Amino acid sequence: MSVPVVIIEDDEVLGGALVQRLRLEGFAPRWARTLAEGEALLARGPRPLCVLCDMRLPDGSGEALLLRLMPSLGATPVIAMTAYGGVEQAVRLVRAGADDYLTKPFEIEAVLARLSALSPLAEPPAPAGTVGWQSPPMRALENDLTRLAPALAPVLLLGESGAGKEVAARRLHAMGPRAEAPFVALNCAAIPRDLLESEVFGHERGAFTGAAERRLGAAERAGAGTLLLDEVAELEPALQAKLLRLLEDRRFLRVGGAKEIPLEARVVAATNADLAARVAEARFRGDLYYRLAVVELHVPPLRERAEDILPLARALLAESARQAGRVDLSLTPEAEAALEAHPWPGNVRELRNRIERAALLAPAAALTPADLFPGAVAAPAPQTLAEARDAAERAHIQRILARCGGRMADAARLLGISRTTLWERAKRLGLSPQED
Ligand SMILES: Nc1ncnc2c1ncn2[C@@H]1O[C@H](COP(=O)(O)OP(=O)(O)OP(=O)(O)O)[C@@H](O)[C@H]1O
Structure with a gap:
């Protein structure tokens, strides 16, 4: 399956080369030449594996775009492409939330190395526990999920992006009789249209060009467990019709197959769209909506469950x-107050993102508001170029080490240096590298 990568770059040569090479490597690059185009691409979805963003674009600065989009980008990594000599800007960007940066001119291999380093960083599976579910609306949701867990009826989870719909679906799964069976989540917006049908239903060998082997779809892999169809509002009409048939008959055919296969899994759908409004606008089938929404549950946004913010943050x-190997980290009272005061447009995903970043980059063990909300405070005290370079290097090495679970050999390979050089560099920068 091709993984989408968004490129925001106005240079025709570099943009074109990136698109060509990423396509060759099996990614699905989507290219925007201006900030406005980039913003529109990201708003339309599907959510990319990564955003590669130039910093100087015809309609403004990529840095401002990143700061604006960061909350809604959630865990999607961002790699900034900066002009030669832009180390200070790179430091600012990493502080502001970019995951990494590349200084132009760079080799496309460097992009590929970054992408392969980023892939395992894809958001960890949502937990099925109920940490941060202490507020009244979340306790009510927990009650509803407990009552519904034994049933087979579909459940439709509504709520803003990042609010915890997948967490709720996993909770429903974990509490019911199907807990030991698989939980399979499919993001309907992240899969290219022409592949979605085979992702849901599977395909037989030779069903279409490229179908070299039989492949089981999500409906079959879910077995007697739960099939979560995330971002279900994005399904195109033809698939809406097929999904309706699946729910009505509880049987399906693999693409290119002749044998009917029974659906054993419970279907749970989730969306951040107003599905009823889409039905009214004739953009979503009414009959499918009523099938999916046998029970409709709302996962409230984080700003409506203030009691949950600190338990979640901790x-x-x-x-x-x-993960960062810094077990002494804590929140200062000021940081806790800032967390409680923030409106959380990106919900729990934004909280996770801010905390993960602060855990990697904060200079001291007690996290301050500036560590969590770097864009909101005055620019950091001026640094010399050497200090700025060290800070950027330290942060980058910490990130890569964290990604590699602290394994020096793996981190050195990703960083393109020898293990000994990494060891010495980490020591010089005040990190405490562990022997593999
Ligand atoms: N109670 C929780 N405890 C720990 N992490 C949580 C909790 N709720 C949400 N998260 C984290 O927040 C992020 C977003 O959660 P989730 O994917 O469930 O949201 P969503 O509403 O399904 O988002 P989207 O609509 O964008 O798919 C995930 O990284 C998830 O692990």
Whole structure:
């Protein structure tokens, strides 16, 4: 399956070369030449594996775009492409939330190395526990899920992006009789249209060009478990019709197949769109909506569940601290107040993102508001170029080490240096590298 990557770059030569090469490597590059185009691409979805963003574009600065989009980009990594000598800008960008940067001119191999380093970083599966579900609306949701867990009826989960719809679906799964069976989540917006049918239903060998082997789809892989159809509002009409048939008959055919296969899984759908309004506008089939929405549950946005913010923040910090190898991290009272005051447009995903970044980049163990909301405070005290370069290097090495679970040999390979050089560099920068 091709993974989408968004490129925001006005240079025709570099943009064209990136598109060509990424396509060859099996990605699905989507190219915007201006900030406005980039913003529109990202708003339309599907959510990309990564955003590659030039910093100087005809209609403004990529840095401003990143700062604006970061909350809604959630865990989607961003790689900034900066002009030669832009180290200070790179430091600012990493502080502001970019995951990495490339200084032009760079080799396309460097992009590919970054992409392969980023892939395992894809958002971890949502937990099925209920940390941060103490607020009244979340306790009500937990009650509803408990009552519904034994049933087979579809459930439609509504709520803003990042609010925890997948977490709720996993909770429903974990509490019911199908807990031991698979939980399979399919993001309907992230899969290219022409592949979606085979992703859901599977395909037989030779069903279409490229179908070299039989492949089971999500409906079959879910077995007697749960099939979560995320971002279900994005399904195109033809697939809406097929999904309706699946729910009505509880049987399906693999693409190119002749044998009917029974659907054993429970179907749960999730969307951040107003599905009823889409039905009214004739953009979503009414009959499918009523099938999916036998039970409709709302996952409230984080700003409506203020009691949950700190318990979530502490749990996410403990997890990020472990991953970053900085187990002494804590939140200052000012940081806690800032977390409680923030409106959280990107919901729990934004919280996770801010905490993960702070855990990697914060200079001291007690996190301050500036560590969590770098864009919101005055620019950091001026640094010399050498200090700026060291800070960027330190942050980058920490990130890569965290990604590699602290394994020096793997990190050195991704960084393109020898293990010894990495060891020495990490020591010089005040990190405490562990022997593999
Ligand atoms: N209670 C929680 N405890 C820990 N992490 C959580 C919790 N709720 C949400 N998250 C994290 O927040 C992120 C977003 O959650 P989730 O994917 O469930 O949201 P969503 O509403 O399905 O988002 P989208 O509509 O964008 O798919 C995930 O990284 C998830 O792990």
